[in-house]
Amino acid sequence: MAAKQTNEMEMSFLDHLEDLRWHLIRITVSVLICATLAFIFSGFIFEHIIFAPKRMDFPTYRWLCQASQLIGINDTTFCATEFPFKIQSRQMSGQFSADIWTSIFAGFVLAFPYVIYQFWSFISPGMRAGERKHSRGFIFVTSMLFFIGVLFGYYIVTPLSINFLANYSVSSEISNEFDISSYISTVRSSCLASGFVFELPIIIYFLTKIGLVTPQLMRKYRKFALVIVLILSAIITPPDLASQIIVAIPILILYQVSIFISKVVVRNQNRKSSRVPN
Known part of the structure; x- marks a missing residue:
């Protein structure tokens, strides 16, 4: 009898792993499909998205330039005409690798709602009916927070980082010629890090x-x-105080919102427990 129960538990566990495997396969396929579409339109992505923050007509620089002028600061790097750096590819496969990894990154961002849907499909069967009912907006809210975080990283963190690092110099004898992988890594890490932080x-x-x-x-x-x-x-x-404050403010707001959410969850749990007869 004990051997039979052990066998059933083992089969149940294996079935669980099999279900997880299929969810991971669907996630991988969805990311690859979106990455393929991104690769097809990689010219547009590089020209109008990836390389946009290195041009001084980027909206963030215009806003910060106007804000600086309003408070009487005219001599600022946000009002320059161009950045003092060039982007180069120093490896034979540099541009091809950059294209592939950028497409995968874009594919993950585009497929994120479906990725969350697969994650939710995997964990939701183990939840009670009431819990699933109150969590119907999980996919929408999670995706919305992630996209807001990515946009925050793209329009705030990325331009602040590029502006600081591009204008930082230890000597006039040194010219900034950044490798394409280094530049893209800065954009990618800023956007993804902000996207995941906003999931707090x-x-x-x-x-x-x-x-x-x-x-x-x-x-x-x-x-x-x-x-x-x-x-x-x-x-x-970048390690300047203004940039850190700009990034810290929304994170602190998210922390306060998280306290409120935690309070609501605990209150609902207490109400349910009080309704249960002794």
């Missing part, structure tokens, strides 16, 4: 659901969270 409310929601996080705990360690936010801002932005 979703992460806090699930951590609260399983009891690892409470609103009281988040309030108690708010000061430590502030330090972590500043460190995180320093990692994904």
Whole structure:
């Protein structure tokens, strides 16, 4: 009898792994399809998206230039005519590799809602009917937060990083000639890091659901969270104070929103537990 139960549990576990494998296959196929479309339109992506932040007509530079002039600062790098650097490819396969990896990155971003859908399809069968009902907007909210984060990284973090690093110089004898892989890595990491950081409310929601996080705990360690936010801002932005503050503000807002979400989750759980008869 015990051997039979063990065999059933083993089969159930193997079935679970098989289900996970098919979800991962669907995710991979969706990313590859979107990456193929991105590769077909790679000329447009490079010219109007990837290389746009290296031109001074980029919207962020215009806004920051106007803001600087409003407060009386006219001599600023945001109002320059061009950046003092060139992008080069120093390897035989440099441009081809950049094209491939950029297409994969774009494919992942485009396929993100479907990736989240597959993730949700895998975990939702283990949830109660009531939990699935209250989580119907999970895919939409998660995708929206990710895309907002990517846009924040593209329009805020990326131009601030490029502006700082392109104009930083230790000597006039040195000219900046960045490799294409280094430039694209800066754009990619800024966008992806911001996209995942903006998922903080979703992460806090699930951590609260399983009891690892409470609103009281988040309030108690708010000061430590502030330090972590500043460190995180320093990692994904250039090391100047203004850029770190600009990035830290939305992260702090997300932290406050996460406290509210955690409070709502705990309140709903308490209501359900109070309705259960002793």
